[in-house]
Amino acid sequence: MAKKKKLKRHAINREWCKGCGICVAVCPKNVLELNSKEKAVAARKQDCIACQLCEEICPDLAIEVMVKYVEESTSGDK
Amino acid sequence: MAKKKKLKRHAINREWCKGCGICVAVCPKNVLELNSKEKAVAARKQDCIACQLCEEICPDLAIEVMVKYVEESTSGDK
Amino acid sequence: MDVKYYLRERFFPHMWCAGCGHGIVLNSLVRAVDLLGLKKRDIVMVSGIGCSSRISGYVDFHSLHTLHGRALAFATGVKLSKPSLNVIVPMGDGDALAIGGNHFIHAARRNINITALVMNNRTYGMTGGQFSPLSGVGTKATTAPYSNIDREFDTVELATGAGATFVARTTVYHVKQLQSLIKKAISHDGFSVLEVLSQCPTYFGRKNRKGSAVDMLNSFKDGTVPVGSKKKQENPELIERGIFVEKQLPEYCDAYAELVERATAK
Amino acid sequence: MDVKYYLRERFFPHMWCAGCGHGIVLNSLVRAVDLLGLKKRDIVMVSGIGCSSRISGYVDFHSLHTLHGRALAFATGVKLSKPSLNVIVPMGDGDALAIGGNHFIHAARRNINITALVMNNRTYGMTGGQFSPLSGVGTKATTAPYSNIDREFDTVELATGAGATFVARTTVYHVKQLQSLIKKAISHDGFSVLEVLSQCPTYFGRKNRKGSAVDMLNSFKDGTVPVGSKKKQENPELIERGIFVEKQLPEYCDAYAELVERATAK
Amino acid sequence: MEITRYRIIFSGSGGQGLVSAAIILAEAAVLHENLEAVQSQSYGAAARGGATRADVIIADGPINMPKITQPSILICMTQEAYTKFSPLIRPGGLLISDKKFVKTTRRVDARQIELPLYQTVVSEIGNAVVLNICVLGALIGMRGIVKKSSVEQVLADKFPPAFMAGNQMALDIGFEMGFEYAQ
Amino acid sequence: MEITRYRIIFSGSGGQGLVSAAIILAEAAVLHENLEAVQSQSYGAAARGGATRADVIIADGPINMPKITQPSILICMTQEAYTKFSPLIRPGGLLISDKKFVKTTRRVDARQIELPLYQTVVSEIGNAVVLNICVLGALIGMRGIVKKSSVEQVLADKFPPAFMAGNQMALDIGFEMGFEYAQ
Amino acid sequence: MSKNITFVQGNEACALGAMYAGLDFYAGYPITPSTEIAETLALTMPAAGKKFIQMEDEISSMCAIIGASLTGNKVMTATSGPGFSLMQEALGYAVMAEIPCVVANVQRGGPSTGNPTHVSQGDVNQARWGTHGDHSIVALSASNHQDVFRMTVEAFNIAETYRTPVILLFDEVIGHMREKLIIPQEEEIPRVARLRTSLKEGVNYHPYLPREDGRLPMSDFGDVHRFNVTGLYHDMWGFPTDKPDVVQELLRHQVDKIENNVHKMTFYKSYFLEDASVVLISYGSSARSALSVVKQRRNRGESIGLLELNTIWPFPAELVRECTQNAELVAVVEMNVGQLTQSVKLAVGSSKRVHLINRVDGQMINDKDIKKILRILQGRGI
Amino acid sequence: MSKNITFVQGNEACALGAMYAGLDFYAGYPITPSTEIAETLALTMPAAGKKFIQMEDEISSMCAIIGASLTGNKVMTATSGPGFSLMQEALGYAVMAEIPCVVANVQRGGPSTGNPTHVSQGDVNQARWGTHGDHSIVALSASNHQDVFRMTVEAFNIAETYRTPVILLFDEVIGHMREKLIIPQEEEIPRVARLRTSLKEGVNYHPYLPREDGRLPMSDFGDVHRFNVTGLYHDMWGFPTDKPDVVQELLRHQVDKIENNVHKMTFYKSYFLEDASVVLISYGSSARSALSVVKQRRNRGESIGLLELNTIWPFPAELVRECTQNAELVAVVEMNVGQLTQSVKLAVGSSKRVHLINRVDGQMINDKDIKKILRILQGRGI
Numbered sequence A, B: 001m002a003k004k005k006k007l008k009r010h011a012i013n014r015e016w017c018k019g020c021g022i023c024v025a026v027c028p029k030n031v032l033e034l035n036s037k038e039k040a041v042a043a044r045k046q047d048c049i050a051c052q053l054c055e056e057i058c059p060d061l062a063i064e065v066m067v068k069y070v071e072e073s074t075s076g077d078k
Numbered sequence C, D: 001m002d003v004k005y006y007l008r009e010r011f012f013p014h015m016w017c018a019g020c021g022h023g024i025v026l027n028s029l030v031r032a033v034d035l036l037g038l039k040k041r042d043i044v045m046v047s048g049i050g051c052s053s054r055i056s057g058y059v060d061f062h063s064l065h066t067l068h069g070r071a072l073a074f075a076t077g078v079k080l081s082k083p084s085l086n087v088i089v090p091m092g093d094g095d096a097l098a099i100g101g102n103h104f105i106h107a108a109r110r111n112i113n114i115t116a117l118v119m120n121n122r123t124y125g126m127t128g129g130q131f132s133p134l135s136g137v138g139t140k141a142t143t144a145p146y147s148n149i150d151r152e153f154d155t156v157e158l159a160t161g162a163g164a165t166f167v168a169r170t171t172v173y174h175v176k177q178l179q180s181l182i183k184k185a186i187s188h189d190g191f192s193v194l195e196v197l198s199q200c201p202t203y204f205g206r207k208n209r210k211g212s213a214v215d216m217l218n219s220f221k222d223g224t225v226p227v228g229s230k231k232k233q234e235n236p237e238l239i240e241r242g243i244f245v246e247k248q249l250p251e252y253c254d255a256y257a258e259l260v261e262r263a264t265a266k
Numbered sequence E, F: 001m002e003i004t005r006y007r008i009i010f011s012g013s014g015g016q017g018l019v020s021a022a023i024i025l026a027e028a029a030v031l032h033e034n035l036e037a038v039q040s041q042s043y044g045a046a047a048r049g050g051a052t053r054a055d056v057i058i059a060d061g062p063i064n065m066p067k068i069t070q071p072s073i074l075i076c077m078t079q080e081a082y083t084k085f086s087p088l089i090r091p092g093g094l095l096i097s098d099k100k101f102v103k104t105t106r107r108v109d110a111r112q113i114e115l116p117l118y119q120t121v122v123s124e125i126g127n128a129v130v131l132n133i134c135v136l137g138a139l140i141g142m143r144g145i146v147k148k149s150s151v152e153q154v155l156a157d158k159f160p161p162a163f164m165a166g167n168q169m170a171l172d173i174g175f176e177m178g179f180e181y182a183q
Numbered sequence G, H: 001m002s003k004n005i006t007f008v009q010g011n012e013a014c015a016l017g018a019m020y021a022g023l024d025f026y027a028g029y030p031i032t033p034s035t036e037i038a039e040t041l042a043l044t045m046p047a048a049g050k051k052f053i054q055m056e057d058e059i060s061s062m063c064a065i066i067g068a069s070l071t072g073n074k075v076m077t078a079t080s081g082p083g084f085s086l087m088q089e090a091l092g093y094a095v096m097a098e099i100p101c102v103v104a105n106v107q108r109g110g111p112s113t114g115n116p117t118h119v120s121q122g123d124v125n126q127a128r129w130g131t132h133g134d135h136s137i138v139a140l141s142a143s144n145h146q147d148v149f150r151m152t153v154e155a156f157n158i159a160e161t162y163r164t165p166v167i168l169l170f171d172e173v174i175g176h177m178r179e180k181l182i183i184p185q186e187e188e189i190p191r192v193a194r195l196r197t198s199l200k201e202g203v204n205y206h207p208y209l210p211r212e213d214g215r216l217p218m219s220d221f222g223d224v225h226r227f228n229v230t231g232l233y234h235d236m237w238g239f240p241t242d243k244p245d246v247v248q249e250l251l252r253h254q255v256d257k258i259e260n261n262v263h264k265m266t267f268y269k270s271y272f273l274e275d276a277s278v279v280l281i282s283y284g285s286s287a288r289s290a291l292s293v294v295k296q297r298r299n300r301g302e303s304i305g306l307l308e309l310n311t312i313w314p315f316p317a318e319l320v321r322e323c324t325q326n327a328e329l330v331a332v333v334e335m336n337v338g339q340l341t342q343s344v345k346l347a348v349g350s351s352k353r354v355h356l357i358n359r360v361d362g363q364m365i366n367d368k369d370i371k372k373i374l375r376i377l378q379g380r381g382i
């Protein structure tokens, strides 16, 4: 049965983040934003689809998107 | 009326010629040969068609084919 | 993925400016290495001098940070002397193609199994924004205040003309493709060149009014198309991404091994 | 034709071996210059170090005999500082493409109006017969006693890849074509590359059992075909002769003149 | 014998234009007040990531040593700069910092003045680009190192007229804020 | 104190193999007769076009200076070489030249011996390639610098067996021609 | 206020000095801490109709300026340690072919990539001996921007007068710091123009035959005289030769034209030397600190003086000997492990009197550093 | 007759010495008069399973051997003047990164292309100071083939012992002439192997932390320890730093490891020095002529001796001082304008006793040349 990636949590390294805003811009779901200290934060976690694009593009390697693999829900209508 | 190149004489610089035999080999009419001192000489001048290939290819710039331009003979059969 | 396994954490945050594309190359590189399942001790990163070249200091492989432009020459010594190593050479555009151009074409000619990553930010970042041989006509730089008259190389064409057996290009915007091309470049048995368009917001961006790092990334998205795309015919300004050359020819270290057989057979 | 008008007679007979192809290049060069009607004082010959490079000493132009591999860099200074001069750079294959490869590709990139004549004898003649980047796999040389494993450059492809706007090739056997291509190369407004296959009977010939100078010349006749010939498709070993690239792009000195206009307009 | 009047370090982060501020100050002194000045700054990898530093020495006569070991005036525009450079200050010196960026500590043996420069510039001019000029205004307001008119002249010579208004405003704002602490 | 026995210059043109002859002679002395020898030759552009020169010094003890200013024996295999090097010869020395290539003059203060080496080699062996070995044969025939057997051993070690016959013939021919002039 | 007062970096002062001297052609490759020389010229040269080119590396930069000098131009390049190492082969060419050109080396910490944004004076002996083969060389230095400007002009003057490359040995502190520079009036500093032959077409011109006064008039490429230029030993027409007598004479000529004219190229400043029992010798930015110490100590009544050398090579041995004759203690203040100290020892003769005061950690040596070592040398301990 | 007797060129002797020393990797670019070193190795190395590569130039050759050294190999390149100039930048890298490697420079006439097929000893000071920045260097020389072989082996030994580049300064006469060479038995000359760390995986290895005995054990690339190598100033792990104290300590370490061990790397030969009132000092092929003169004069009963230096750098000042203590006249015999003479003067202290006997025209200096100048120096005129 197909497994689906789900967000566990965003681990954003505040020490490493330089606030470039790239993750904010590339996130397809507009999950991230820069806080007042110009550090990335996951402001809308609930929208995250765990695509990990932010993690893979962050030039400061400051984001890790922790994911869990859950079974594709088949309870819905087929 | 067309002019035709004719041989006046071969000026071969013996000091410069190194006897490589290239002129001998490329001459279409087999006019040239190397003498006993390994210098090029025009052994069969009469066959020369004044094409100047020997002059233009000699790597030692040792040959000048002196030519005259004569009018294309029209006296022969037309 | 635990990128930190591959990083020398104590040097982070790294020295690159906020939004510098070179960090994205680093990010993709460690992922590609992870995907390939290479052992850290089997990789040597050899780099020259430049912002880009600092990448070798951040990864927990063997690392050799050499002289401006000379990385491929050092790398040739490393590889030929111990062919079992994976030798990866991250290079700046100046490093690879200005001062280092000769080693670049000769490594390509020899087809020695080294992976050259050309991190093309169209400027000399480390020295503060002079034009490079990839800046292009009409760009501005500290040494081109009246706009540049120097034609640029096309890295792909140059590498191809020099005989490289794997030649590809992508950008730091296209991280998936970047990871996949790094993997292919490393796996290729012969000299491989991967040009990666990377942004320098601090110098190239500022001097040429290219906006923020995000704006520059977007211009990579908008300004490039996959190899062979029709859009390119309509708009020749577009830059192609993908694999341009991929062929098998005798690899240099292999050829050397055969040479030794010939010599010892005598 | 009075070739002596263009020669420094007191240095003749020249230093090249009997049958050396470089002499044929000299021969064709002075004829091409004569046909073009150039004034001697308007020509600067800039050469590096090698048997081939000695050509500049034999012609009665301005002559600058420089360092191994660096002729094009010196020539760039000559040309840009006085664009009215015709700058011709005769180069050995080692000179142009081993140690001098970087200046070669950068001169091509800039499209500066210099004529590079690559006298390719597939060896380092001056130092006694080591292999060059044009020798090719399987040849023998004093430094390749077990036969060479180094792939060769294709000069035409490399020059093209680097962006040269005029690229041609012929051999010293084809003297008429040689004269005509030298003329075209000199006349071209931009960087022009003419590769001339030339024999070194003393080293390349002897080491590789190619016979006499005459035999080697004949191999040029038999081993080459005009560009686009069908024979080439049948026999890919054949080498093409003719013009491969000829296009107009802004020349570097012209672009600089425009730059000055922009700068002084301010 | 040289009489050194001021040893000033401007510190902060790369984009803040503090090097420019330092140069403008020095130019005002040299070009318009017949003083001597020497300016220098940090370069290289250090300058790229971390804290920048620009030094200015102003004196009546020749200045032999261009490097400052003990600033009499230190300006800190980031926390990192404050941490790194505040230990250098000459006992009893003057330390100016920005309220928004720097949290000062008691451990510094100097007169510490925190000004809401950034905040004021942003709210009154709406453009943080001129923050450096505002810093400069505060400095000369506080200590009459050079005349305000000298700085104005430098600004007028250096920048296109379009920029003058913004610069002038920033300079004035800073000057007033600084002047309150003038001794 | 060193006792120099012979200072020999072989001169001629590039293709004549005289450098090889010089080396073979020196090797015979060093490897098979427990003598000391030093060999050197001309290089570069000079060597390419003009006359080649190979020097051999053979002595009982250490040889300090490898360059010959005054040869005791000079071999000239071209006219150019003769013209260039004959003035160097030590008064009373020995000058060997080839009849076909060199026209000698009276101006040389040395014992001059002209041998038809080339001609003999070509007519008797039919291959001028071994001319150098013939020259060597003549030399040791004339002056017992080294034993013929030593030269033979060097030849055997140096060349493939297929070449031995030709070399041996050339050596023998030369040796005989030279031996007539042995003192 | 006069327009001639500027407030610039040392690198800018160098660029402006070069423009003043008549620079026509610049080729270079960026490298810290010299880059601002190129950047300044990239702006000013095109605006003055002059040629500026950024080459592919330092090797080609050095070659290009030699080529451009031969068409009759005043030429220059600028670099720092690693680039200077790369230029050595072509620098030797300029020596051999007697090409006027100026090479600025703004020194940083070496060897190798070293300490690229920090100061050093570690290339002093490389400037003297960096290229292969016997040769002499001219190298000038400066400790403030007025002198940077002046020495740059003098570098061009010497290059033209003696047909030789001249090295400007600056250092990172001087290159990067900003201070006042008063641009001299048009004719204030004399400028030596290219000496061209007056021989007409058809008359045999010898590019390498010294005139009676030792100078060798040049002829531009493109002009009526056609000759040869080579890095090989050559005859008076410029054609290669290996004739022993010609080789020796040319080598001697090239060495002697510099060594025999030391006095004509020696620039220096002396402070309080008349009665000094302690003589400091320094150059470049370290001379600033040395001067500061001398002034402080003089104020205390000590008999200490400073000899600041603007000419480093050819080494002004005679001058140094004279200035140190009566000194009990001679101390060379430099930012290296004692490179010029060696030459001072040779000049002074008795090396026991000569000491090194230095700093080699990338930081500018300051007055305190000097005073500390001086105390020890004077037997007064820490 | 033993197979160990050969009759070879000096260049071959060098190549054979390198093979004996354990050469694993050679990279080079041809240049007269060093080419036969490469040509010999091109034949012998592949047959021994070793790596020989002809690079695109000398710069890349020097870089390649450094790379190959780091994988655990004994490495070498060979060149002559122009190529040696081009290698200077990378040579400095080897100094800074402490890479064992051997560079042979077979000297020819310079500067520039100079007198390429003729002898000279003009690169002596370039060997010392050719690369930018403060540094020390090791350079060995030899005057006969037995010593060429021996010094080549010692060069590898020193390179490995001190993790440093070592230069072999030969000259055209030595390189090209053929003479006898007896190949030593397998264990006759000791060979220093690469010192590798004994630390196991997981234990913190410091590539730049000297052991108590001053040596720095290495770890091969590809082995368990991963570290950084850079041409920047670096800490004990090899990572870049510009911390002043680390910079200073590293510089001192690199200079001192050579300078403080002069005695351990000094090779020389002395002839009749015990009672010599005239001391000749020489090296390379000129030492042959000097020896000839000394023997001739001794035969006449004169008290003359010769110090032949096989180690040129670090300069064995102490040795020279001792050997010349009682000499009335010290004359340095060399084929340049007096490059080593300077160092001899510094060592001897009083430069009045030290003179130069030289020849600079491309011809080997011979006994007559030396005797002629010696007569004059001894006040006996022509």
Ligand SMILES: Cc1ncc(C[n+]2csc(CCOP(=O)(O)OP(=O)(O)O)c2C)c(N)n1
Binding pocket: C049, C050, C051, C052, C053, C067, C068, C091, C092, C093, C094, C095, C096, C119, C121, C123, C124, C125, C126, C127, C132, G029, G030, G031, G032, G058, G082, G083, G086, G113
């Ligand atoms: C021989 C030498 N020349 C010049 C330099 C100065 N330098 C350091 S990095 C660099 C260029 C950097 O540009 P690039 O290679 O494109 O890398 P980037 O910094 O843009 O990533 C230059 C010119 C040097 N270190 N060494």
Ligand SMILES: Cc1ncc(C[n+]2csc(CCOP(=O)(O)OP(=O)(O)O)c2C)c(N)n1
Binding pocket: D049, D050, D051, D052, D053, D067, D068, D091, D092, D093, D094, D095, D096, D119, D121, D123, D124, D125, D126, D127, D132, H029, H030, H031, H032, H058, H082, H083, H086, H113
């Ligand atoms: C820096 C430097 N490296 C090496 C040499 C030696 N060298 C002189 S000419 C030459 C190669 C000649 O080959 P090529 O350029 O093909 O010219 P050819 O003699 O074959 O015409 C070499 C390696 C040199 N003079 N300078």
Ligand code: SF4
Binding pocket: A012, A016, A017, A018, A019, A020, A021, A022, A023, A024, A039, A040, A057, A058, A059, A060, A061, A062, A063, C019
């Ligand atoms: S991309 Fe990375 S560095 Fe940039 S803002 Fe996001 S987390 Fe921070």
Ligand code: SF4
Binding pocket: A026, A027, A028, A029, A030, A031, A032, A047, A048, A049, A050, A051, A052, A053, A054, A055, A065
């Ligand atoms: S994982 Fe994807 S959706 Fe989630 S924050 Fe990152 S980019 Fe946005």
Ligand code: SF4
Binding pocket: B012, B016, B017, B018, B019, B020, B021, B022, B023, B024, B039, B040, B057, B058, B059, B060, B061, B062, B063, D019
């Ligand atoms: S081609 Fe020229 S050099 Fe050769 S044989 Fe003929 S004339 Fe002589």
Ligand code: SF4
Binding pocket: B026, B027, B028, B029, B030, B031, B032, B047, B048, B049, B050, B051, B052, B053, B054, B055, B065
């Ligand atoms: S001109 Fe033509 S036909 Fe006559 S000799 Fe020459 S090559 Fe032969």
Ligand code: SF4
Binding pocket: C015, C016, C017, C019, C020, C021, C022, C051, C052, C121, C125, C126, C199, C200, C201, C202, C203, C204, E048
């Ligand atoms: S200067 Fe440019 S290339 Fe260098 S770190 Fe900053 S953004 Fe990146």
Ligand code: SF4
Binding pocket: D015, D016, D017, D019, D020, D021, D022, D051, D052, D121, D125, D126, D199, D200, D201, D202, D203, F048
């Ligand atoms: S060695 Fe070869 S290239 Fe050189 S002159 Fe002789 S034949 Fe020509």
Ligand SMILES: [Mg+2]
Binding pocket: C050, C092, C093, C094, C119, C120, C121, C122, C123, C124, C125, C132
């Ligand atoms: Mg770049």
Ligand SMILES: [Mg+2]
Binding pocket: D050, D092, D093, D094, D119, D120, D121, D122, D123, D124, D125, D132
């Ligand atoms: Mg060639």
